[in-house]
Amino acid sequence: MGLDPSKFNVNDRKFRAVMAQVITLLVVVGFAAYLVHNTLVNLEAKHIQTGFSYLSDASGISIGESLIPYESSYSWGYVVLVGSLNTLQVAITSIILCTIFGVILGLGRLSTNFFVARSSTAIVEGLRNLPLALQLIVWYAVLGNALPDWSAAWQPIHGLLLSKGGISFPSPVASTALVGLWIGLATAILVSIVWWRIAKGIHRQTSRELPVFWPSLAALILLPLIGKAFGGWQMDWSFPTVTEGSLEGGFGLSSELLALTIGLSIYTATYVAEVVRAGIQSVSFGQTEAARALGLSKGKIVRLVVLPQAMRVIIPPTLNQYLNVTKNSSLAYLVGYPDLVSLVYTGINQTGQAIEGIAVMMAIFLTISLVVSLLLNWLNARSQLVSR
């Protein structure tokens, strides 16, 4: 056989498919190559150093707050680590808070009470329609202007200090009693989970129901106290006090962190509220009626019939919102909180290595998104209805 003429026929489907892809690839690769070429020429002309070796150079910048010890002699790589941890801290706190506020607002919108439903709707609609950047700036301005200077900090109750700089409250000083308390708490959580699983197993096999809630609560209260007693009971607290020139002791949250966390979690809560509402409304009323006909109690209807079905609708978009929180935490730049994006941007301004800086930042965010989307896929696969 010689050449098959149909292979080069412009009207042949396969030929066209291949050609379309080849042309698209050529255009994309060509454009990318053009950009890379220009960039290299420009970098050469501006004498900017390339490569990631700057990450091990000393940064020389100071950072307002850090979860890990930091000094300006530390490297740029370490600065990125500080920024990532700050971003994660804001993201995790905001995720927890936005879930709590969101569930309250979402249930509020479903309330049978006229005023509760209407006020929740007003809050959700109002805050959703304002830009997050504006909300963060307002929170920051209000916290910074409404409160006194730290030297004249407002102390509504002993040990709680409110000032422009943020909030400080007493923190426990490390002691054996504290260690005992923590060990007790950890044991209590473990014991509760194990007991819950055992009770579930027994219920599956014998349909006998064992109490779970009250024993767990008792464990959560008693075990830490026992642990504390073993540790010697005596616990010291460090109270924040205003001394000459500085605020010392206690545990402090800066007003930047507060404004960011409050603004971010309330803004996202309005989205979570809509998700929760849609999820609960997606369970048809027939389910509730059927459960009632079976003689289940009100609490059991919610816990065993409505929630498991609503959760299937609620979880995927909620995880998406959590991802949004993580990405939106980059607005920290607006209130001056040193998160990953603002530290990387500082780095770019100091070293001029824009491409490397942005590559590092994007890689970190993409990793986070990838992890969350893997989690999402796993959850979706798990909670999918088995259809026959």
Added chain:
Amino acid sequence: MTSPVYKPVYKPVKLNLWQRLRSQAFNGWGNSLISLVFLAIIAYLCWIILDWGVLKAVFIGESADCKALENRGACWALIQRWGVFIIFGQFPRDEIWRPQLGLAIFVAAMFFSLYRRLWWWKLGVLWGIVLVVYIWLLMGGLGLTPVESDKWGGLSLTIVVAFYSLIPAFFLGILLALGRVSNLPAIKAICVGFIELVRGVPLISVLFMASVMVPLFFPEGVGVNKLTRTIIAFTLFEAAYMAESVRAGLLALPKGQYEAAEALGLGYWTRTSKIILPQSLKMVVPPLVNNVISTFKDTSLVLVIGLYDLLSTAKVAIRDVLWADYYLEVFIFIGVIYFMFCLFMSRYSQMIERILNANQKRS
């Protein structure tokens, strides 16, 4: 002879406000108590807003008049002094009628969009004309004095960034969505890669990229100004999100439509433009409007790269020492503007959704 079938007619019971309050707020002790607590809080908030915002407020005057208030009332005189700057930025004052006229045309077009006779293609033509006229009024030329884009600001700039990036983003989004559902592996990989890359990173990082990296991409001398770079960044960013909205519509279209179009012997582009897209785009109007709303809100981020949008001009206004104490008034002012635009769009999308749903019920 067939007997007539009587369908039960379900008419929702319409309650007036009084009946509604009786049945939904004051039924039983517990509910009444909750209602009273909420009523008290709402009344208190309304009183504070009325007292601070209207009764004790200064509407016209100088900053000295506001100082005399000692924060008991709002200082709306600030808006009288700075309002034009907040909405139109540094646009030359003797040409200020141009952005004013542009804004008026824009808002008028928004209300014209409510008019159902104009749907669908007539609306597209209308908005095409409006956007061209708007940019002509700002830019000048063709008989008007040219004004550089770094003089634009405030709400007029917010509109430019949001809507002039959305239109190319819409078409790019459609192409990306078609690429993502296509069965050509190379094209699919490029589209999936682009969409996921962009959706994985925050907008602020894309904006930083536009401000520090894009200048490196072009040869010396090819200067792309800041506004154009921002619009390109927004276009690429929004295209990825719009692609996902469009893709939902493409996937929701019954497979029979694709198969029928193919069975008629239509080529890919005819099939797509005449059969697939008209049906699937109608389905995704609400999520697309949501994309528009979030873009409009996201424009407030351009302040990080030094463009003077509505939020930035407001921040500049309160940098004035005389008026710095009245930051809340300024933020309320621009908050109301953002809110009105977003509320209009979200209500509009609800309206479209309702009408489309009603049209779909054919039986």
